[in-house]
Amino acid sequence: MSTDFDHIVIGAGISGLGAAHFSARRGLSTLVLESSDRIGGCLNSQHFETLGGFWTEAGGHTCFNSYGNLLSILDDLGLTDRVQPKVKVGYSLWKNGKRRSILSALHVLEAARSIPRIFREPKAGRGVVDYYGTVLGQRNYRDLLRHAFQAVICQPADDYPAEVLFRRKPRRKEVIKAFTFAEGLSTIPDAIAAQSSIEVRTEQRVSAIEPDGEGFRIRVENAGAIRCAALTLAVPPDAATALLPKSFETAREAIAGIGMAEIETLVLIFRTGDLELKPLAGLIAVDDAFYSAVSRDFLPDENYRGFAFHFRPGVLCREAQVARACAVLGVKPERVAAQSLVYNRLPALRRGHTDLVQRLDVALSGKRLGVTGNWFFGVSVEDALTRSRAESDRLFGV
Ligand SMILES: Cc1cc2nc3c(=O)[nH]c(=O)nc-3n(C[C@H](O)[C@H](O)[C@H](O)COP(=O)(O)OP(=O)(O)OC[C@H]3O[C@@H](n4cnc5c(N)ncnc54)[C@H](O)[C@@H]3O)c2cc1C
Known part of the structure; x- marks a missing residue:
């Protein structure tokens, strides 16, 4: 033929x-x-030409040295030597209008009692709430894990199949553990x-x-x-x-x-001097209009800071999204230096x-x-x- x-x-x-x-x-x-x-x-690294090309990720932001197939492609393209390490900054919870440490939501005794089950509980065929509620405890699932998983997959997490989250993969130890590129992914x-x-x-x-x-x-x-x-x-x-x-x-x-989950991702850029907020990797929202926010602080820039807020679809209009994100960051909406809205879609397994x-x-x-x-x-x-x-x-x- x-x-x-x-x-x-x-x-x-x-x-x-x-x-x-x-x-x-x-x-x-x-x-x-x-x-x-x-x-x-x-x-989708969103570049803002009016801000000297400063960029922030509107979607995927981190690759790891356990990504063997990706690394084989980067090897083919001569890109493996160009990976950029990410500065270590931490995630916080955003709960009841305040930033809190992740550990503040952990029920330590319940976790200690439950964790041995991880060696005997099968993952296959079970939803996230069933599996992680068993191996880390129901209260830990309700107060912490549910929100952390939702932050990662940008959608309700309870019925998501447990076996497709966090599969172990061998690492290429000569490559930086968590990386991006100078111009983004x-x-x-x-x-x-x-x-x-x-x-x-x-x-x-x-x-x-x-x-x-x-x-x-x-x-x-x-x-x-x-x-x-x-x-x-x-x-x-x-x-x-x-x-x-x-x-x-x-x-x-x-x-x-x-099914598919729809996500309204609002990217906001500020001049560094306009934010009092200490550098952070991002926020895991607890019962808010957004699932999570991811910052560009992992690759600091002397002039600008960027954030991607991943909003639940159809909850807030654009103006209200900007107002909510600015309130979370502790800055007035007038200080936004640039913004964009991106519609992301992820499978709802x-x-x-x-x-x-x-x-x-x-x-x-x-x-x-x-x-x-x-x-x-x-x-x-x-x-x-x-x-x-x-x-x-x-x-x-x-
Ligand atoms: C907010 C967010 C954060 C994430 N963070 C990370 C992370 O840090 N690390 C990580 O490893 N992963 C992360 N992911 C997941 C990862 O980025 C995605 O799962 C992956 O990039 C999806 O790639 P894909 O090609 O399968 O699908 P997509 O990227 O959705 O690509 C599908 C393409 O098909 C096109 N298309 C659809 N219909 C048609 C048609 N009829 N004809 C022609 N073209 C069509 C679409 O326009 C699109 O370009 C994140 C995802 C999101 C949304």
Whole structure:
């Protein structure tokens, strides 16, 4: 069959760009189609040109030396030596209008009594409230862990599958433990996409996929069709469900029920002198309109400080969000030097998710279609790339 590309990837988040990197390294002609006007998806370092290019992360902010698949890509791109260490600053709780230490919410005796259960309690098939309420105690879960988990996944956490949070991964000890880049984590998608072996097209919304001989015909809105021998979907589960062709009905049924959490991320920048607040990594909110706030203090700048407040959707209007964030930071809204609003989306996984993935994998077996994303092993950059690597090996051989 004559095709336009050996491999087309739909979605230019880190999952899709990782999938493209792995196939391009195999010498396959690779095209990435992205519906929005920018690449990177949830990796989104917001640069403010009016403030000398100062940036703050609106999405993912930290990578670790346990991210083996990511590090292999950074090695390929010559980026491993350019990682920047993060200054150690701590998280606090934001509760009842005050900053408090995390330890203030810990019930030490309950934790000491419960923790031995961690060696015998199975994680698989259990929700976060069930598992962590058992191994650290119900009061610790209610007063601390629930809010800490919500802060990480930016959505209600109780029914989230326990086994996809905090999986142990081997560390590359010669690399800094927690890192970013001088220009933020968008350096990673930008560098992958800049390779001459990968073509990336933005503002290309895929409207339909049709099987075409042994390959696929991809229909792009307001553009023609493109043919490929192999295809990888690297989009959120709702988009993947909508795009899977009719002949993949069993695959579609397996993932059709997976929900998405919407997050309204408000990025605020201040002149350093306008804030009295001591440097901090971020805030874990307890029952507030926002789940968490993450600062840029891990890479200090002499002129500016930046914060990303991850708000629950539809609770506060933009003006009220700015007012709430400023009240939390102890600064007047007039002092905001720059701001932006970013809509983030993360998968809302539920107990039993692993079974859905198994059903999907059975349905995909033997097909030239891969499905990847941050909704397989977990939500981190490395979880996404672990799936992209596995799908690449399945489609093109190890
Ligand atoms: C606030 C926040 C903080 C985080 N912090 C961290 C962290 O510190 N460390 C960490 O490891 N992880 C973190 N994560 C998680 C991690 O950043 C994400 O899970 C990961 O970047 C998701 O990558 P992805 O490619 O799977 O999905 P996405 O980034 O969502 O990319 C999917 C892409 O597909 C595109 N798309 C959708 N539909 C179509 C279509 N029909 N046609 C073409 N394109 C389409 C979208 O526009 C998007 O660009 C964080 C996430 C968030 C939101």
